[in-house]
Amino acid sequence: MEKILIVGSGVAGITLHHCMSQYVENVYLMDDFEVPSSTMVAAGMINPITGRKFNLTWKYEELMPVFKEVYGQISATIGLDILSSMTLIREIDTIENENQIFSLGTPFIHSDHNTNPQIEEWFNAGISRVAIEAFRLHTSEMVEKYSRLLKSKGLFLNEKFDFAKLSMIESKLKYKDQNFDRIIFCEGYAVVNNPFFRMLPFQPVKGEVIIAKIPNLTLDVAYKNKLFFIPISPEIFWIGSGYEWSFNDSFPSEKGILELVNKIKSVLKSDFEILETRAAIRPSTKHRKPIIGWHPQYKSIGVVNGLGTKGSMLAPYLAKMMTQSIFGIQEIDEELNVHRFIQ
Numbered sequence: 384m385e386k387i388l389i390v391g392s393g394v395a396g397i398t399l400h401h402c403m404s405q406y407v408e409n410v411y412l413m414d415d416f417e418v419p420s421s422t423m424v425a426a427g428m429i430n431p432i433t434g435r436k437f438n439l440t441w442k443y444e445e446l447m448p449v450f451k452e453v454y455g456q457i458s459a460t461i462g463l464d465i466l467s468s469m470t471l472i473r474e475i476d477t478i479e480n481e482n483q484i485f486s487l488g489t490p491f492i493h494s495d496h497n498t499n500p501q502i503e504e505w506f507n508a509g510i511s512r513v514a515i516e517a518f519r520l521h522t523s524e525m526v527e528k529y530s531r532l533l534k535s536k537g538l539f540l541n542e543k544f545d546f547a548k549l550s551m552i553e554s555k556l557k558y559k560d561q562n563f564d565r566i567i568f569c570e571g572y573a574v575v576n577n578p579f580f581r582m583l584p585f586q587p588v589k590g591e592v593i594i595a596k597i598p599n600l601t602l603d604v605a606y607k608n609k610l611f612f613i614p615i616s617p618e619i620f621w622i623g624s625g626y627e628w629s630f631n632d633s634f635p636s637e638k639g640i641l642e643l644v645n646k647i648k649s650v651l652k653s654d655f656e657i658l659e660t661r662a663a664i665r666p667s668t669k670h671r672k673p674i675i676g677w678h679p680q681y682k683s684i685g686v687v688n689g690l691g692t693k694g695s696m697l698a699p700y701l702a703k704m705m706t707q708s709i710f711g712i713q714e715i716d717e718e719l720n721v722h723r724f725i726q
């Protein structure tokens with residue numbers, strides 16, 4: 384009977400564990416939770432529209448049915464609805480730009496004239512905004528519940544993967560005293576320390592976040608104006624986040640938080656109270672696409688990484704593709720395949 388180990392229980396590792404478990408009984412998940420992962424800190428927004436030109440994000444129409452299906456199945460497994468629909472209100476500079484956006488005919492974008500009067504009341508809003516049909520993945524709840532469930536089944540290894548303890552005899556992998564048929568690394572930015580994959584073109588990006596109380600403000604939409612204001616409970620908002628390409632650690636910094644505070648003050652008309660600051664490192668790549676697949680020399684060692692700023696929408700699609708590649712149901716897309724970078 385096949386035995387698989389997945390290292391990393393962020394959104395990449397959990398969705399992969401779920402997909403692999405449809406075919407294989409013994410799939411183990413490992414994580415040491417040493418520092419907050421990108422998944423734990425993320426807002427989990429799934430926003431189909433990207434960039435200043437309001438284009439539909441890469442493969443969105445293919446990704447959407449897959450993330451709805453996979454998160455629906457994970458919700459049923461852990462007994463918690465982890466995916467919610469959430470309208471995202473986004474500012475537009477001018478009416479001309481708004482007209483141009485609608486002329487693109489991009490689905491999932493609607494006009495937002497006067498449907499959210501609170502926005503103008505509470506924020507220094509511009510003259511025009513649109514409503515985007517988005518989703519929110521409840522990432523930290525998913526990680527906590529999923530890992531707890533696996534612990535109860537004896538399938539969760541609460542430790543740091545130590546490469547010195549891995550040995551390979553032909554295609555058989557032995558980690559400490561256990562044999563595995565395959566090991567798949569979903570380590571987020573920590574991949575830069577992985578001897579099998581650290582040469583891949585990763586470019587980690589730090590992000591910082593403020594969890595704030597905005598007294599008397601309750602929104603049922605997410606709002607983007609310089610920053611994302613995402614309601615997590617009445618009066619409590621996830622506000623972020625910055626992009627830092629040069630950093631020494633993964634913790635909130637005085638400079639990063641001050642930048643966020645100044646941006647919040649330039650947008651929000653009312654006072655707010657900082658309840659918590661958070662930071663994490665996004666596993667981004669130089670070419671802004673994920674990297675998945677099987678090592679060309681060590682064929683039972685795999686990677687799912689490079690989810691960048693869009694882990695919530697990408698992870699189920701990548702997990703399904705990786706799983707199906709084992710059983711010959713689907714091949715890994717050339718554009719995503721690790722073979723592009725390692726021969």
Ligand SMILES: Cc1cc2nc3c(=O)[nH]c(=O)nc-3n(C[C@H](O)[C@H](O)[C@H](O)COP(=O)(O)OP(=O)(O)OC[C@H]3O[C@@H](n4cnc5c(N)ncnc54)[C@H](O)[C@@H]3O)c2cc1C
Pocket residue numbers: 390391392393394395396413414415416417418420421422423424425426427428429542543544545569570571572573574589590591592623624662663664665666687688689690691692693694695696
């Ligand atoms: C501030 C911020 C806001 C974001 N907002 C959004 C958003 O709204 N929507 C969105 O889709 N994405 C968002 N992202 C990006 C998103 O978080 C990532 O794309 C995604 O979470 C990456 O998931 P992952 O599983 O690849 O990596 P991670 O979440 O980093 O998980 C990797 C896991 O591997 C574990 N690990 C690493 N090495 C080892 C080892 N040797 N042994 C054991 N365990 C190990 C780590 O402990 C960690 O738990 C945001 C990111 C940040 C930082």
